[in-house]
Amino acid sequence: MEPEMDTSNELDEKLQQLAIEAQNHPPGTRQRQIALTKLVSTLQKSGQLCRPQLGRFPKEVYDDLYNETQQRVLLFVFQNINNYDPQRGKLIKWVNFMMDKRFIDVLRERSHKKIQYMPNMDELDRLCERNSLSIVKEVAQEIREYLQNDPEGKFSQVHISKNPRANFRAIALRYLEGRSWQEISNELNVGVSTLSSFYQRKLEKFAEHFREYLKDQHCL
Incomplete structure (x- = not known):
């Protein structure tokens, strides 16, 4: 009897299956949309999305920055799933790499506002x-x-x-x-x-x- 996969392996396998399924259908098709919707939903519920620079900002400020970052990354995944190469690594690593980069982008875009928050x-x-x-x-x-x-x-x-x-x-x-x-x-x-x-x-x-x-x- 084969041992059960641990939760992490099950998640990685599910994400990769959904990504490949989406890639196998032409853009705009219903099958691709369904696979991508499931993929994005699974990512959101996974608890595996990284939280860049956690602890550096007050909670309200960080939540705002993080939510915008997550929205941008998930939209990118939805629109550019063909950029993911399963041969180069796990999908969650690809997504978290973008989370780090996009968080910095969001932070830079707001850096012109000298008063971003009022710390206690x-x-x-x-x-x-x-x-x-x-x-x-x-x-x-x-x-x-x-x-x-x-x-x-x-x-x-x-x-x-x-x-x-x-x-x-x-x-x-x-x-x-x-x-x-x-x-x-x-x-x-x-x-x-x-x-x-x-x-x-x-x-x-x-x-x-x-x-x-x-x-x-x-x-x-």
């Missing part, structure tokens, strides 16, 4: 320790003072519906102090997902204000 103090400590980025703490301190002063009142005026206490200024200052989303949620009586989503949307909205302020302070 715990994240600042890790960043400075890992990358010697002392400038990051200076920037964060200037941002904190800007939020605290809120000279035009624009940060405190923007708040979650029917909850003025849960305004951007209050949320951002607490986040900068290193409080967890759950702690902020309990204090402001707002669900974690609503809180995090509101914060990220408004951070993007106010990004240009922060950039202009930091330029005036000669931090950028």
Whole structure:
């Protein structure tokens, strides 16, 4: 009796079979579309897609970068499956090679935005320790003072519906102090997902204000 294949081998075999099946059908045919749909779905559920530079960014920022990277790679696989050569290695290695490259591409495309996120103090400590980025703490301190002063009142005026206490200024200052989303949620009586989503949307909205302020302070 032959031993059963381990999960990894079963996955590799299934992916290769689906890739070859798709390659064997002409572009645009229903059979090719079915095989490619199964292939992409299997990749997404496999848990084997690599996560480039994990731990380098706050979770919300990383998830956004990673999701865009994954979408680009899977679309490439769907449209260019004939580029895969089964004789040169496993399909998952080919896909993960592209995940690494595309992640860097996505990161570079966004690198012109000086304020990609607002790290809290715990994240600042890790960043400075890992990358010697002392400038990051200076920037964060200037941002904190800007939020605290809120000279035009624009940060405190923007708040979650029917909850003025849960305004951007209050949320951002607490986040900068290193409080967890759950702690902020309990204090402001707002669900974690609503809180995090509101914060990220408004951070993007106010990004240009922060950039202009930091330029005036000669931090950028």
